[in-house]
Amino acid sequence: MAPQASIGQFEQLVLTAVLQCGRNAYGVKIHESVETLSGGRSVALGAAYATLDRLEDKGLISSWLSDPTPERGGRSKRYYRLEIDGERALRDSVLTARRICAAAEEAWGEGLWTGK
Amino acid sequence: MGRGPVDRKIGAQPPENLEKLVRWLVPAACREHVVGDLNERYRSPGKYLVDALCVLPFVIASQVRRSSSLPRVIVRAFVLWYGAFLGMRQESWLVATLPTLLATVALILRDAYRPTAPSSPSPTPAREAAVDIVLVCACVLLVETGTALWAPELLLSRQALVFGVPLGCVVLFILRMQNPPRSIWATPAATSLSYAELVTEVRGYEAVWQRALRIEIGMSLALAVLAALTWFAFPWIARGPIAQLGFATTAAGGLFVALLVHKRWRLQRVPDGLSFAETLARYRHTLEMRIEHSRTYVWWHLVPIFLGPAVFVLGPFLWHPRPTEMPVGGVVTLAVVIVMIVVVRRASLNKYQQRIDQLGVVAEKQ
Numbered sequence: 001m002a003p004q005a006s007i008g009q010f011e012q013l014v015l016t017a018v019l020q021c022g023r024n025a026y027g028v029k030i031h032e033s034v035e036t037l038s039g040g041r042s043v044a045l046g047a048a049y050a051t052l053d054r055l056e057d058k059g060l061i062s063s064w065l066s067d068p069t070p071e072r073g074g075r076s077k078r079y080y081r082l083e084i085d086g087e088r089a090l091r092d093s094v095l096t097a098r099r100i101c102a103a104a105e106e107a108w109g110e111g112l113w114t115g116k
Numbered sequence: 117m118g119r120g121p122v123d124r125k126i127g128a129q130p131p132e133n134l135e136k137l138v139r140w141l142v143p144a145a146c147r148e149h150v151v152g153d154l155n156e157r158y159r160s161p162g163k164y165l166v167d168a169l170c171v172l173p174f175v176i177a178s179q180v181r182r183s184s185s186l187p188r189v190i191v192r193a194f195v196l197w198y199g200a201f202l203g204m205r206q207e208s209w210l211v212a213t214l215p216t217l218l219a220t221v222a223l224i225l226r227d228a229y230r231p232t233a234p235s236s237p238s239p240t241p242a243r244e245a246a247v248d249i250v251l252v253c254a255c256v257l258l259v260e261t262g263t264a265l266w267a268p269e270l271l272l273s274r275q276a277l278v279f280g281v282p283l284g285c286v287v288l289f290i291l292r293m294q295n296p297p298r299s300i301w302a303t304p305a306a307t308s309l310s311y312a313e314l315v316t317e318v319r320g321y322e323a324v325w326q327r328a329l330r331i332e333i334g335m336s337l338a339l340a341v342l343a344a345l346t347w348f349a350f351p352w353i354a355r356g357p358i359a360q361l362g363f364a365t366t367a368a369g370g371l372f373v374a375l376l377v378h379k380r381w382r383l384q385r386v387p388d389g390l391s392f393a394e395t396l397a398r399y400r401h402t403l404e405m406r407i408e409h410s411r412t413y414v415w416w417h418l419v420p421i422f423l424g425p426a427v428f429v430l431g432p433f434l435w436h437p438r439p440t441e442m443p444v445g446g447v448v449t450l451a452v453v454i455v456m457i458v459v460v461r462r463a464s465l466n467k468y469q470q471r472i473d474q475l476g477v478v479a480e481k482q
Contacts, residue, residue, distance in 0.1 A: 027153040045157075045167065046174025049150065053178045059474060062308060065148060073129055075152025084477075 007060070012093045013037050014051045018061055018080050019090065026066075026077040027052075052080060060086030130155060130164045138168045143179040144231035150175055179228040187460045188295065193220045194456060195291065196252070200284020202276040204445065211270050214263070219255040226251060241327070245292040249285045256281060294331045296324060309478050311392045318386050318399045325383050325406070333374045336421070340370030343424065358431035366424025373420050381409050393482060400475050407468050413461055418454055425450060 007015065017033035018025045031048045035041065055061045062083050065076040082090070104112050130138075135151065142150050150171060158164050196216045197203040203212035226248065256272075263270040272281075309317070343366035347354045354363050384405075386398040429446035 027149055028156050044170055044174065045153070046171040049146065049171065050174045050178040053146075053182065057182065059477070069152075071156070072152040073135070073155040075155060076148050077152060078146075078149035 007055075007058075007089050007093060010047070011051055011055060011060075012090065014048060014055060015060065015082065015086055015090045015093075017048075018052075018082055018086075023079075025080045030080065055086065056080075058085075059083060060089055128158055130158045131161055134161060134164060138164075141168070141172055142175060143229045145179055145182070146175050176225075176228060180224055183227040183230065184224050185460075185463050187456070187463045189220060189224060191456050191460055192223060192288065192291070194452070195287050196220065196284055198449070199287055200252075200276070200280050201256075201272055202280045205275065206273060208270065211272060212276070214270065215256050215259040215272070218259055219252045222251050222255050223248060241293055241296050244296070245289045248292050249289050252285060252288065253281070290331060290335065294328045308481065311395075314392065314395055314399070314478075318395060321399070321402075322383060322385055329377055329381060329383065332377050336370040336374035336377065338370075339421070340367045340374065343367035343370065358427065358435055362424050362427040362431060364424075365427050369420035369423050373417055376416060393479070396475060396479055396482075400472055400479075403468050403472050403475075407465055407472075410461055410465050410468075414458060418457060422450060422454060 013034050014030065016037055017030045020033050020037075021029045027045070027049065030052065031043065031045050034048055035043050052061065052063070056063055060083055061080050063078050063080045065078055068074045068076050101112075129135075135155070138154060139147060139151050154164065154167055154171065157167055193216055196219055197212050201212035201215055203209065203216070206212050230244075260271060260277075343363045347360065347363035347367070354360050384402060386395055386402065390398065429443050429450060433443050
């Protein structure tokens with residue numbers, strides 16, 4: 001069994017975006033989803049590509065080329081899909097985020113959400 | 117918020133020449149989908165150009181990361197700086213560094229822009245290695261022309277141009293043939309494989325490994341023959357017991373390694389017509405055997421090969437110890453070469469282990 005790959009915050013965003021886009025997870029859509037997930041902040045499309053490549057190398061996602069589509073000048077789309085290890089890594093990240101959230105809520109109380 | 121294709125004019129396409137330029141600049145491995153995505157986001161030529169310029173550094177960097185490994189880049193740069201441009205013998209360290217830097221960057225970019233066919237490894241590795249050498253020579257020519265015009269004191273010595281560069285090119289050619297820059301398995305290595313993909317990967321791996329073994333045997337034999345010939349045919353070179361011992365150990369070491377590789381490291385081909393599970397199991401076993409062989413590489417391979425050169429470097433000093441004549445340069449060079457080989461080997465082992473783990477996932481999915 002391969003050791004569990006560790007993922008950073010941006011990688012978590014991209015993995016979530018791949019999950020969110022489902023069957024329509026390709027470059028442009030994933031990028032849009034990442035921007036939405038990151039609170040409307042501008043994210044470079046190239047950064048999304050580089051992260052997708054890295055996640056693929058870690059075996060967390062897999063990809064394949066579709067048939068060429070006329071609306072893109074006859075170019076193919078590269079679709080991405082979460083692999084089992086990717087789901088596991090994302091689930092671990094979510095659980096960690098929950099624990100952080102609970103600890104912060106305990107320390108700051110309602111101030112966590114209001115920023116006071 | 118995402119700038120999707122919503123506000124795109126119907127039927128709007130980027131100007132043909134602009135798209136051609138972008139296609140040319142995007143590395144082949146990601147060209148199809150990146151150019152397609154940029155096309156989908158097209159709103160105006162200016163926006164398209166800005167989009168493309170923002171994407172390019174990321175995709176090039178990503179392909180460089182995928183296609184080059186740091187230890188190999190360092191080895192290549194060392195071969196060029198030390199072997200081809202004779203960096204230690206130039207008047208300034210900058211003389212050999214300039215062409216080394218340019219050639220190294222050019223080779224890194226060439227690897228990044230190389231198409232990564234998921235099928236077999238390079239169909240003509242010799243041709244690809246030859247193109248690499250031509251690229252290195254072009255870099256040398258470029259640097260030499262520039263230095264001749266603006267800084268003649270930084271020109272490479274005649275010795276480097278006449279002997280170093282051809283010899284360095286031969287070494288580089290052999291290195292590139294033995295370790296083809298394109299990965300044996302498609303990048304990234306997939307954890308879901310069809311039977312046809314598995315067989316293609318196995319045959320590709322076997323072809324690369326077979327070639328590497330042949331080169332290894334050929335080089336070891338050439339070293340043995342060269343040492344023996346020099347010893348017998350040119351006795352004035354092999355004068356004195358140290359030199360004779362050096363030539364003898366070099367010849368014996370080369371012969372030993374050639375025989376060892378031929379007898380013990382011979383590739384066991386995965387037979388045709390096996391089932392998916394059997395092919396996978398045999399292939400994993402072959403990769404595990406390779407890791408096993410590589411673990412003993414230092415003792416069974418490096419020590420015999422480097423014993424002769426070590427006698428040449430250390431022998432005279434050990435014969436008549438004089439603290440003022442310690443062969444520091446020679447010892448450091450030998451140590452650097454050995455360390456680099458070990459580091460490259462280790463990086464390669466990690467990749468093999470990673471692939472074995474991925475194939476384990478493939479087997480679990482079956």
